[in-house]
Amino acid sequence: NFEIEKQLAANGFLDIDVKNLEILALGDENPLxxxxxxxxxxxxxxxxxxxxxxxxxxxxxSLNGKIPINLDLASxxxxxxxxxxxxxxxxxxxxxxxxxxxxxxxxxxxxxxLKTDLHLTNTLKNLKMSGFSSFENxxxxxxxxxxxxxxxxxxxxxxxxxxxxESFQGSDPENGKIEAEGVFSLSQKKDFPFFFKKxxxxxx
Numbered sequence: 001n002f003e004i005e006k007q008l009a010a011n012g013f014l015d016i017d018v019k020n021l022e023i024l025a026l027g028d029e030n031p032l033x034x035x036x037x038x039x040x041x042x043x044x045x046x047x048x049x050x051x052x053x054x055x056x057x058x059x060x061x062s063l064n065g066k067i068p069i070n071l072d073l074a075s076x077x078x079x080x081x082x083x084x085x086x087x088x089x090x091x092x093x094x095x096x097x098x099x100x101x102x103x104x105x106x107x108x109x110x111x112x113x114l115k116t117d118l119h120l121t122n123t124l125k126n127l128k129m130s131g132f133s134s135f136e137n138x139x140x141x142x143x144x145x146x147x148x149x150x151x152x153x154x155x156x157x158x159x160x161x162x163x164x165x166e167s168f169q170g171s172d173p174e175n176g177k178i179e180a181e182g183v184f185s186l187s188q189k190k191d192f193p194f195f196f197k198k199x200x201x202x203x204x
Contacts, residue, residue: 045069045081049088061092061099065120082124091117096135112138112152127186129158138170148173161187165196 041048047069052062068084071077080086092099096114118131138152152170156163168180182196 042069045071045084060094062090064089080124085122086120086124088120089118090120096138107143109139109141109143111140112136118158125188126161127188128160129163129186130160132157140170149178161185161190 039050045068047067049063049065049067051064053060065086065088067086067088068081070079070081072079093115094113095111097109097111099114100110113136114133115135116131116133118129118133120127120129122128133154133156135152135154138149138154140149140152141147149170149172152168154168155166157166158164163184163186165180165182165184169178171177178198180196180198182194184194184196185192187193
């Protein structure tokens, strides 16, 4: 339900309910059963979100806040407005592979336990973020290069535009160890500067 005002601002409501959706990922024998809801009040070209997704009756991801949008009525396309401020809370607690079932990651495999709680503000071009992410019991494989990393664990924290990789650890099938730490910026104006330091070397 959309209404167009004199200022050409989009207003309305968007409610989507998902019940017993089955997703069968490549290589899986049994489909994942997903349920959730996306509730959004569209006001003055902003999506005001209150949404969640459950997997096997367990809270998987939630999105709450407001996102600026551009609505193209001619083509009925909606894009995020990167010039206006957003305000969004994102939380995820579950298997990363269950999240990646919704995304095409190409010839790669990533598994592990991901927990994240982030607050995003400012514009997409000058994004600021606060919160943390942790990744445990990880496994990564690239089918093209044959690269394999196992026993991956990582800790990340964010303050404003600065995202710090506090620790990253993993090993290869020959028990070569790799550790890393670093920092990068979310600022497009600064051309996303970064610095990473690797400690140890795996046979990848």
